[in-house]
Amino acid sequence: MFAIQPTSAEPIYRQIVEQLRRMIAGGQLSAGDLLPSVRDVAGFHAINPMTVSRAYGMAETEGLLERLRGKGMAVAATTRGNATQAQRMTLLEPQLQALARHAQELELPSDPVLRRLGRLLED
Amino acid sequence: MFAIQPTSAEPIYRQIVEQLRRMIAGGQLSAGDLLPSVRDVAGFHAINPMTVSRAYGMAETEGLLERLRGKGMAVAATTRGNATQAQRMTLLEPQLQALARHAQELELPSDPVLRRLGRLLED
Amino acid sequence: MFAIQPTSAEPIYRQIVEQLRRMIAGGQLSAGDLLPSVRDVAGFHAINPMTVSRAYGMAETEGLLERLRGKGMAVAATTRGNATQAQRMTLLEPQLQALARHAQELELPSDPVLRRLGRLLED
Amino acid sequence: MFAIQPTSAEPIYRQIVEQLRRMIAGGQLSAGDLLPSVRDVAGFHAINPMTVSRAYGMAETEGLLERLRGKGMAVAATTRGNATQAQRMTLLEPQLQALARHAQELELPSDPVLRRLGRLLED
DNA sequence: GTGGTCTAGACCACG
DNA sequence: GTGGTCTAGACCACA
Numbered sequence: 001m002f003a004i005q006p007t008s009a010e011p012i013y014r015q016i017v018e019q020l021r022r023m024i025a026g027g028q029l030s031a032g033d034l035l036p037s038v039r040d041v042a043g044f045h046a047i048n049p050m051t052v053s054r055a056y057g058m059a060e061t062e063g064l065l066e067r068l069r070g071k072g073m074a075v076a077a078t079t080r081g082n083a084t085q086a087q088r089m090t091l092l093e094p095q096l097q098a099l100a101r102h103a104q105e106l107e108l109p110s111d112p113v114l115r116r117l118g119r120l121l122e123d
Numbered sequence: 124m125f126a127i128q129p130t131s132a133e134p135i136y137r138q139i140v141e142q143l144r145r146m147i148a149g150g151q152l153s154a155g156d157l158l159p160s161v162r163d164v165a166g167f168h169a170i171n172p173m174t175v176s177r178a179y180g181m182a183e184t185e186g187l188l189e190r191l192r193g194k195g196m197a198v199a200a201t202t203r204g205n206a207t208q209a210q211r212m213t214l215l216e217p218q219l220q221a222l223a224r225h226a227q228e229l230e231l232p233s234d235p236v237l238r239r240l241g242r243l244l245e246d
Numbered sequence: 247m248f249a250i251q252p253t254s255a256e257p258i259y260r261q262i263v264e265q266l267r268r269m270i271a272g273g274q275l276s277a278g279d280l281l282p283s284v285r286d287v288a289g290f291h292a293i294n295p296m297t298v299s300r301a302y303g304m305a306e307t308e309g310l311l312e313r314l315r316g317k318g319m320a321v322a323a324t325t326r327g328n329a330t331q332a333q334r335m336t337l338l339e340p341q342l343q344a345l346a347r348h349a350q351e352l353e354l355p356s357d358p359v360l361r362r363l364g365r366l367l368e369d
Numbered sequence: 370m371f372a373i374q375p376t377s378a379e380p381i382y383r384q385i386v387e388q389l390r391r392m393i394a395g396g397q398l399s400a401g402d403l404l405p406s407v408r409d410v411a412g413f414h415a416i417n418p419m420t421v422s423r424a425y426g427m428a429e430t431e432g433l434l435e436r437l438r439g440k441g442m443a444v445a446a447t448t449r450g451n452a453t454q455a456q457r458m459t460l461l462e463p464q465l466q467a468l469a470r471h472a473q474e475l476e477l478p479s480d481p482v483l484r485r486l487g488r489l490l491e492d
Numbered sequence: 493g494t495g496g497t498c499t500a501g502a503c504c505a506c507g
Numbered sequence: 508g509t510g511g512t513c514t515a516g517a518c519c520a521c522a
Contacts, residue, residue, distance in 0.1 A: 113212075180511085259512085341464075356491070362461075
């Protein structure tokens with residue numbers, strides 16, 4: 001369900017929240033879709049349930065999810081969902097800018113960087 | 124001298140270390156080059172000297188820099204420097220993979236992502 | 247817990263790191279062992295928590311320790327631990343050479359030096 | 370003349386002062402003996418003349434050396450020189466205690482440590 | 493409860 | 508002038 005890297009410098013709870021944000025914006029998750037339970041996610045990835053709970057809680061605060069009593073968490077009905085392509089590009093912009101800056105610091109020409117990214121995007 | 128974003132989630136000292144790593148690998152800094160003093164960097168960016176000192180210290184531990192007693196820090200002579208393009212691509216790989224994964228979660232087609240990155244790389 | 251001499255010329259944080267290195271190599275600390283918290287060590291020895299934190303951080307960089315998020319620092323699982331006697335002798339070699347050189351500069355015969363060391367090793 | 374390790378953590382000036390102290394206590398240097406000039410020592414070891422000068426100055430302050438105008442530095446006449454063996458052992462005691470503690474932390478038995486030191490003392 | 497980061501400022505070591 | 512170490516204390520991130 002989620003791609004989680006416990007070793008990453010990025011905190012686990014944020015990996016989950018941002019992944020949710022992207023999957024909802026991208027339409028992979030639609031309003032009303034039920035999310036896996038805190039216990040399931042925590043058990044599957046061997047992480048602390050409190051961490052998953054916190055991520056769900058923050059996503060709820062943000063309006064991405066809503067709590068369905070007795071059933072779990074679901075994608076919020078109010079979510080606009082499936083944002084326009086331009087809106088989704090905006091979410092990627094900071095990472096694109098950081099990547100470009102780093103490539104320049106490495107004195108890498110555009111071509112190999114674009115080709116490598118193109119290949120990764122095909123998968 | 125360094126591009127520092129105090130608001131970023133990435134700690135300042137690590138921003139400096141990683142920037143050093145890239146600039147040395149990219150050849151913008153060559154073995155023997157003297158770095159700006161801790162006090163200069165701290166004053167210029169209005170950050171605490173200890174933060175800069177910590178970054179320099181870690182870069183020294185990593186073998187990127189060496190201390191010239193009484194003169195300051197310099198790019199280490201042992202540094203291979205100016206790594207091959209393939210080696211430099213390796214430093215960018217994790218970011219490329221993360222970017223590709225996020226683009227897919229956003230259900231973005233390759234084309235606009237590659238075009239946007241291409242434009243950023245031209246600057 | 248740790249033997250710390252605040253008056254020594256050797257910085258406190260390095261005293262801690264090197265002691266960790268020896269105790270792990272010697273098997274007194276085993277992979278997975280939880281270390282006393284930064285605050286405990288700092289309080290016990292009346293030193294600044296940041297000093298301890300710095301020592302732990304360097305030991306982590308060196309691969310001796312690993313951070314268990316929210317639980318503290320533990321001896322790294324990857325540590326070979328309990329090195330062979332020959333490997334442990336290697337860690338002592340520089341000090342042995344310095345001691346021998348100093349004894350010679352003092353024109354001290356081997357015998358009293360060895361006897362004194364022997365007595366100290368019995369404790 | 371002096372055994373100097375520029376890479377050591379111990380500052381160069383102190384390496385010189387302590388070596389002087391030991392060689393005078395051990396009788397290898399006698400009252401009146403002329404020391405090599407600052408320029409010679411600095412040139413030979415490729416270190417900063419100011420460092421040597423500082424070491425000589427501290428040794429003078431300590432009463433080990435005296436300045437002979439126009440001739441250079443010499444071992445002070447007032448120096449008791451050639452201390453008793455017990456006095457010289459005292460100068461080695463801190464290092465012996467540190468070594469013993471480290472050997473114990475490494476869980477090394479006395480025997481190999483003493484044998485290795487014995488061999489080094491024979492050279 | 494853990495550790496991490498940063499600040500402001502002091503003092504030291506070295507050249 | 509350089510960097511190194513330490514303190515006291517604040518605030519954050521994570522579990």
